[in-house]
Amino acid sequence: MTTSPYPHLFQPLDLGFCTLPNRILMGSMHTGLEDHARDFPKLAAYFRERAEGGTGLMVTGGISPNLVGWLKPFAGKLSWPWEIHKHRIVTDAVHGAGGRICLQILHAGRYAAHPLLVSASKVKAPISPLTPRALTAWGVERQIRAFVTTAKLARDAGYDGVEVMGSEGYLINQFLSARTNKRNDAWGGTPEKRMRFAVEIVRRIREAVGPDFILIYRLSMLELVEGGSAWDEIVMQAKAIEAAGATIINTGIGWHEARVPTIATSVPRGAFAGVTAKLKPHVSVPLVATNRINMPEVAEGILAAGQADMVSMARPLLADPQWANKARAGRRDEINTCIACNQACLDHVFVNRKASCLVNPRACAETELVYTPTAAPKRIAVVGAGPAGLACATVAAERGHRVTLIDAAGEIGGQFNLAKKIPGKEEFHETLRYFGKRIELTGVELRLGQRVDAEALLAGGYDEIVLATGIRPRKVAFPGADHPKVVSYLDVLTGRVVPGAKVAIIGAGGIGFDVAEYLAHEGPSPSLDTERWMAEWGVAPEFEGPGGLARPRPEAPARQLWLLQRSPGKPGARLGKTTGWIHRAALKAKAVQALGGVEYLGVDDAGLRIRVDGQEQLLPVDHVVVCAGQEPLRALVEPLQAAGRAAHLIGGADVAAELDAKRAIDQGSRLAAAL
Ligand code: FAD
Ligand code: NAP
Ligand code: SF4
Numbered sequence: 001m002t003t004s005p006y007p008h009l010f011q012p013l014d015l016g017f018c019t020l021p022n023r024i025l026m027g028s029m030h031t032g033l034e035d036h037a038r039d040f041p042k043l044a045a046y047f048r049e050r051a052e053g054g055t056g057l058m059v060t061g062g063i064s065p066n067l068v069g070w071l072k073p074f075a076g077k078l079s080w081p082w083e084i085h086k087h088r089i090v091t092d093a094v095h096g097a098g099g100r101i102c103l104q105i106l107h108a109g110r111y112a113a114h115p116l117l118v119s120a121s122k123v124k125a126p127i128s129p130l131t132p133r134a135l136t137a138w139g140v141e142r143q144i145r146a147f148v149t150t151a152k153l154a155r156d157a158g159y160d161g162v163e164v165m166g167s168e169g170y171l172i173n174q175f176l177s178a179r180t181n182k183r184n185d186a187w188g189g190t191p192e193k194r195m196r197f198a199v200e201i202v203r204r205i206r207e208a209v210g211p212d213f214i215l216i217y218r219l220s221m222l223e224l225v226e227g228g229s230a231w232d233e234i235v236m237q238a239k240a241i242e243a244a245g246a247t248i249i250n251t252g253i254g255w256h257e258a259r260v261p262t263i264a265t266s267v268p269r270g271a272f273a274g275v276t277a278k279l280k281p282h283v284s285v286p287l288v289a290t291n292r293i294n295m296p297e298v299a300e301g302i303l304a305a306g307q308a309d310m311v312s313m314a315r316p317l318l319a320d321p322q323w324a325n326k327a328r329a330g331r332r333d334e335i336n337t338c339i340a341c342n343q344a345c346l347d348h349v350f351v352n353r354k355a356s357c358l359v360n361p362r363a364c365a366e367t368e369l370v371y372t373p374t375a376a377p378k379r380i381a382v383v384g385a386g387p388a389g390l391a392c393a394t395v396a397a398e399r400g401h402r403v404t405l406i407d408a409a410g411e412i413g414g415q416f417n418l419a420k421k422i423p424g425k426e427e428f429h430e431t432l433r434y435f436g437k438r439i440e441l442t443g444v445e446l447r448l449g450q451r452v453d454a455e456a457l458l459a460g461g462y463d464e465i466v467l468a469t470g471i472r473p474r475k476v477a478f479p480g481a482d483h484p485k486v487v488s489y490l491d492v493l494t495g496r497v498v499p500g501a502k503v504a505i506i507g508a509g510g511i512g513f514d515v516a517e518y519l520a521h522e523g524p525s526p527s528l529d530t531e532r533w534m535a536e537w538g539v540a541p542e543f544e545g546p547g548g549l550a551r552p553r554p555e556a557p558a559r560q561l562w563l564l565q566r567s568p569g570k571p572g573a574r575l576g577k578t579t580g581w582i583h584r585a586a587l588k589a590k591a592v593q594a595l596g597g598v599e600y601l602g603v604d605d606a607g608l609r610i611r612v613d614g615q616e617q618l619l620p621v622d623h624v625v626v627c628a629g630q631e632p633l634r635a636l637v638e639p640l641q642a643a644g645r646a647a648h649l650i651g652g653a654d655v656a657a658e659l660d661a662k663r664a665i666d667q668g669s670r671l672a673a674a675l
Contacts, residue, residue: 005330006296008303013056013286013310015247017212018160020100020310022056023303024324025250025288027314028104028163028218029345030061031364032354034076040086044093045366050317051099054324056310058099059163059216060090062106065146068116069107069171072352078103078150084157091158102161102214103154105147109171110180111256118143119174120181120188120197127257140187143171144200151205151215161214164201166241167252172198173220176237179227179547191233198237199244206245216288217246222275224258224539228547235282242283250288250312251276260537260549261582263291263315265340266424268530270298275543277307288312294338294427296327313338315345318355318363333437336360337430342578343662350577359431361391361666371673374400378463380675381406383452383636386414387661388651389468390435391668396675397442404460405444408451412436414470415652416661418493422514423525424586454639464675465645467637468668471630471652471659476506480603489515489627500622504562504608507627508571508594510660512563513583515627520590522558536589554589561592562619564610568597630656 004010013020033043063076094101110119110132119132151162166172174180175197181188188194202217221234253272254262261267269292276289289308293299299311317323319338326334336359344356357363377400382393385407393405413432420428439446457465473488489511491497503519505512526532538552565571571594572584601609607620632653640647650671651664
């Protein structure tokens with residue numbers, strides 16, 4: 001045991017031929033840097049920072065073993081000796097920093113976004129427009145050989161091991177499950193034959209790479225799809241994979257086509273550790289628990305309870321490369337916590353953009369966004385302690401500037417103080433805790449409760465003035481907009497107004513959806529209670545039955561709600577790529593009526609009058625909550641300009657349209673890096 005406050009997390013793990021320094025596995029995450037040789041130096045810098053940060057073992061993003069296994073055209077692939085060279089840059093960087101790294105071998109199967117896609121059978125995925133070709137028996141052999149070749153090349157490239165991706169609905173999973181494997185040959189028909197593909201891959205890789213090479217197998221332990229594997233099959237698969245030579249079994253939760261959220265911020269922390277725990281008595285190789293493990297006490301709790309031998313964290317290490325060192329030293333308050341928003345990581349990757357992190361814009365930009373100490377310290381005033389101002393002030397102070405951060409409110413955080421009240425967004429508290437600690441550590445002078453004006457700024461004699469004053473809510477203009485029934489989202493979320501039993505929400509952007517979620521719930525958030533959350537989403541309590549699914553039992557809505565927008569089409573189309581469906585499904589479960597193509601005719605004592613498809617309707621509501629977007633708050637710009645002083649504008653004060661915290665933090669950090 002170590003002297004860390006998290007002794008189980010920092011207990012070394014002896015794998016027989018090597019010892020890992022702690023129980024932290026950085027899970028595989030596609031960053032977009034794996035796809036081009038030119039980006040490998042950046043990829044190396046990204047992994048080097050995480051190795052320096054004390055991570056025990058890391059896994060690369062998915063690398064395909066051949067062309068047909070590509071996730072998308074020209075995605076990362078390792079199938080020829082001449083492709084090794086670029087990987088050496090990564091493995092050398094990691095080993096130079098004292099770390100260990102495995103290459104993940106991922107064959108997309110029917111999830112491939114290119115016309116060469118193959119699968120166990122000709123069964124189209126519901127999330128893909130393409131139908132796969134069923135592999136012939138010879139084709140199956142070729143795929144297995146491709147996995148083995150890639151594993152051998154990974155070893156030649158200096159990796160410490162490989163992870164075979166057997167979950168999330170990719171090719172191996174497509175063979176394992178009766179949902180997608182309709183074969184009647186040696187590779188399908190019975191559970192034993194369906195798992196032969198996975199077992200042969202592991203067995204032949206072990207044979208080819210020898211005993212002293214880490215072989216992680218990512219086992220699909222809870223599929224969350226109809227017709228998915230049942231628990232007894234999963235136990236059988238785990239035992240066979242162990243016997244075939246796996247060193248470690250990692251947990252896979254949910255196929256990509258599953259309609260149960262598995263990693264979004266509304267998923268309770270550590271919600272799926274029970275799945276790994278249920279497998280523990282059946283195998284003796286180390287098991288890794290995954291999904292929504294983002295803080296050391298969560299990881300320690302899982303390990304201390306004996307639910308798993310290691311914990312996997314991918315996004316939390318994107319958010320803070322020093323996560324392990326900070327936890328080990330008992331500095332958990334300094335951890336920049338992943339809030340599971342997906343906004344800069346997965347949402348980017350799904351639209352072929354390089355991944356980064358909302359709370360850490362340096363993620364995947366380690367070589368380009370560098371916070372170099374300044375040679376010429378300046379006095380800087382930052383007005384507004386929302387995400388943009390917080391990022392700017394703390395990065396500037398970290399670089400050696402003398403920073404004064406001023407906010408009219410009594411607490412830091414700006415709109416994040418509203419966001420954190422939304423059920424399922426409790427993680428936003430962590431970002432505020434992190435910035436609070438950063439202010440302390442970097443020596444930012446914080447002045448709260450001061451609505452600063454231009455004279456005060458001019459009198460302060462600052463070298464630089466940064467305006468991060470945020471936004472003001474947009475007002476609506478229709479008859480009755482000034483009726484007492486009409487209130488702003490600010491009134492509701494600050495508690496100034498408690499809406500009645502029937503409420504219409506005008507505007508179905510991110511805030512409209514969040515307000516609907518807030519008004520639909522009553523009492524403690526289900527995101528803080530795994531049992532209630534699983535009941536809401538239909539996860540079987542003991543993970544039994546095909547796919548581990550049960551009938552969803554959503555709690556009754558607290559109010560009758562209408563969510564409206566003027567644009568045609570279903571509201572929510574512009575929400576995040578990987579989370580929009582969750583918000584839409586959550587509101588559907590609360591019977592929220594979401595309407596597009598709405599014309600607002602007016603509000604009176606009877607309610608809100610609207611026209612949809614030419615039909616007039618009266619919504620008999622007690623309140624109308626306006627969430628109609630925002631406009632920049634820039635009251636200080638003109639008087640400063642008039643006095644001949646230039647100021648930097650960041651966040652909502654700069655551009656309110658399409659503003660989110662990702663842009664606010666990125667813009668604040670980049671400005672501070674350049675000052
Ligand atoms: P703000 O957060 O608005 O901060 C501006 C600050 O300036 C305020 O604290 C204000 O008091 C201060 N100020 C203004 N004028 C003065 C003055 N004269 N003197 C002193 N202080 C002054 N974004 C996401 O990316 N993801 C989400 O999931 C998300 N959810 C949200 C949910 C809700 C309910 C809300 C309301 C917003 C959400 N957002 C989300 C949006 C996100 O919070 C904003 O994009 C972000 O806060 C903008 O940051 P900012 O620093 O520009 O401005
Ligand atoms: P938004 O996304 O721009 O949505 C504004 C909504 O108001 C739209 O539905 C718009 O639709 C409607 N609207 C605009 N002008 C109107 C008018 N004059 N009268 C009536 N309706 C009008 O803005 P937001 O919801 O205020 O969110 C602000 C920012 O916070 C967003 O950029 C968002 O990214 C961020 N945020 C993100 C999340 C997240 O989960 N990622 C959550 C909350 C907030 P119509 O024009 O069709 O009516
Ligand atoms: Fe976590 Fe959001 Fe950063 Fe992704 S973008 S790593 S989900 S905080």
